[in-house]
Amino acid sequence: MADIEEEAFFRGTTDENADERPIGWSRSPWEKGVNIAKLVLAAAAFSSMFVVAVISNIAFDTPEATKFSMELAGFEGLNSTIGHTVSPAFRLKVHAEDAHVLLPWCYNGGEVVVSYSNVALAWGHVPRFCMKRRVPTELTVVPWGRGIGLPENLRRRLDSERHMGTAKVMAEMKLFYSDKDSSSKYHRPSLHSFQLVLWGDDRTTSN
Numbered sequence: 001m002a003d004i005e006e007e008a009f010f011r012g013t014t015d016e017n018a019d020e021r022p023i024g025w026s027r028s029p030w031e032k033g034v035n036i037a038k039l040v041l042a043a044a045a046f047s048s049m050f051v052v053a054v055i056s057n058i059a060f061d062t063p064e065a066t067k068f069s070m071e072l073a074g075f076e077g078l079n080s081t082i083g084h085t086v087s088p089a090f091r092l093k094v095h096a097e098d099a100h101v102l103l104p105w106c107y108n109g110g111e112v113v114v115s116y117s118n119v120a121l122a123w124g125h126v127p128r129f130c131m132k133r134r135v136p137t138e139l140t141v142v143p144w145g146r147g148i149g150l151p152e153n154l155r156r157r158l159d160s161e162r163h164m165g166t167a168k169v170m171a172e173m174k175l176f177y178s179d180k181d182s183s184s185k186y187h188r189p190s191l192h193s194f195q196l197v198l199w200g201d202d203r204t205t206s207n
Contacts, residue, residue: 065098066096066097066098066131067096067097067098068094068095068096068173068192069094069095069194070092070093070094070095070171070173070192070194070196071092071093071095071196072090072091072092072169072196072197072198073091073092073093073140074090074091075088075089075090075091075198076088076089077089077144078121078158078162078198084149084150084151084152084155085147085148085149085150086121086145086148086150086155087144087145087146087147087148088114088121088122088144088145088148089122089142089143089144089145090114090122090124090142090143090144090169090171091140091141091142092112092114092124092140092141092142092143092171092196093138093139093140094126094138094139094140094141094173095136095137095138096129096131096136096137096138096139097134097136097137098131098133104130104131104132105130105131105178106128106129106130106131106178107126107128107129107130107131107175107176107177107178107190108128108176108177108178109125109126109127109128109175109176110125110126110173110174110175110176110189110190111123111124111125111126111173111174112124112125112126112141112143112171112172112173112174113143113171113172114143114169114170114171114172114196115169115170115172116154116158116167116168116169116170117154117157117158119148119150119154120145120148121145121148121169122143122144122145122148123143123144123145124141124142124143124144125141126139126141126173126175127139127141141173143171161198162198162199165197165199166197167197167198168195168196168197168198169195169196169198170193170194170195170196171193171194171195171196172191172192172193172194173191173192173193173194174189174190174191174192175189175190175191175192176189176190177189177190
């Protein structure tokens with residue numbers, strides 16, 4: 001009995017306790033190589049997961065992730081002066097923010113149209129601007145129109161809604177991506193719509 005225990009001691013363990021060996025214990029060079037291969041594969045899998053996480057973050061680093069808002073800072077010219085025509089002007093403040101931007105990228109300008117009840121009242125140009133990480137961007141756009149004809153019923157309704165504080169115009173903004181962006185996905189314009197309330201009488205559009 002003592003001989004068996006001594007033999008087991010020098011072997012490191014008995015066959016009955018082979019399954020109780022610590023993780024990483026190798027019976028042979030071949031088994032040791034298998035364990036090393038498993039560690040290498042595990043490291044490779046971890047690296048792949050890290051790369052996927054980075055790519056997912058970059059995937060959000062696109063113009064589509066930008067959040068836009070718009071406010072009406074002023075307007076004038078909606079009172080009919082000659083017949084049923086108006087010559088309005090609007091001062092719009094556009095706010096843009098993107099928390100996912102890793103590298104700066106730019107919009108190559110754009111256009112904005114302000115309309116009431118599907119009748120276009122004013123047009124304007126959006127200047128070129130660039131986005132930076134966690135840095136809000138603010139633009140001032142001043143669309144205007146001259147001699148815009150309004151049917152009598154539409155003009156009366158606009159006047160009534162303005163005095164009640166319920167008149168709303170629709171501002172539609174179209175932005176073009178920078179020419180440096182070679183992705184065909186972003187060759188199409190980005191479209192954004194905002195509903196703005198006209199409060200009371202005309203307000204100045206000056207800064």
